Amino acid sequence: MFLTLSGVLDAGQLATATELAATLRWIDGAATAGPAARTVKHNEQADLSSRTGAKLRDMLGEAIRAHPVLAATAQPRRFSPLLVSRTQDGGTYGLHVDNPFMGTGEARLRTDLSFTLFLSEPGSYEGGELEIHHAGNTHHAKTAAGDLVLYPSTSLHQVCPVTSGQRIVCVGWIESSIRDAAAREILFDLENLRATLGQTHDVRSPEYLTLSKSIANLMRLWGEA
Template identity: 45%
Template structure:
């Protein structure tokens, strides 16, 4: 499933980030792809620089400040985001993300795409994820994020007009198992709703206890 997380980046953040990206050099995106994904990757990637590091820090800060993302993903480690540009027919064909990335290696449990261009700025460029229930697509507002299991085959359809800018990153969760993460996410939402309506009541305490004890049982730290 694709989870849409709104408002990861504010309008002010987006303006700063896109202005900075306009000053960054880009190179062939195949340099950061695995050996098999390289055959279907056709985009541009921001080249390393101090300015890119600043952009990466802003995107990462927005992600980690988001309560929904933290509750859903339970991040243990997060890679610095890659900034990708798609124009003039660029695409990224069907592939699965590498299981291990970065140095030291990070286990990719969840993939995240943060949209930096508004959807009306380009045609095509949909993120398509193959899930057990069928193909799900994402083309969200600028500043929103799509998060989905890294175990899924996925692709970006060709951009036929305009420019698609995104930041892509990967999360190693404290809880490896996706079904266990889903249970914890449901419990977290339930306890927050109960607390908002009734405060620290008996029902809240029971759900909070179950959440804490399951996390204690399942977490890998």
């Protein structure tokens, strides 16, 4: 499933993110890539170990985790640590697939879904489209600042060269509690149906209760605790 979520960051959060990002220290982005991706990754990664970096990371993480549509779509079990990247001066991140597992020990997670939260307005840089190849289709994303693109980590994808300006984004990965993508889509549809039904039916009505029971039992059937 390829999905764009609008307004994950509001205007105030976006202004704060822009202010904080301007003070960060940047390092070679290849340091956070796998062996194959390292050869095509030509961008910079923010050092989030500072007080300013931690403040930005925490603010972005809270906004992402709180978004109801992301929660309904991804059924998150765990999130990876966030990365903030900057691409400029012809930089790019060539065609690659994300590592199937990230982290070590208890922090190790399976990457089911990837996301990119745009922090730069699309008119402030040239190029830099996120290009995702999935199920015979190619999606191009260059959204408004504050919007998030969610897509399967199984997909080949790339960031096209940035020919002018700066492209700053936050990226991360999700291990879903529902491992199967088709099952996640069914649950997403049912959650949308429940939200619609809640506008016309009492939550104690037989229709609403039956749907809620079905959602809960499917999550028991397909889910991982």
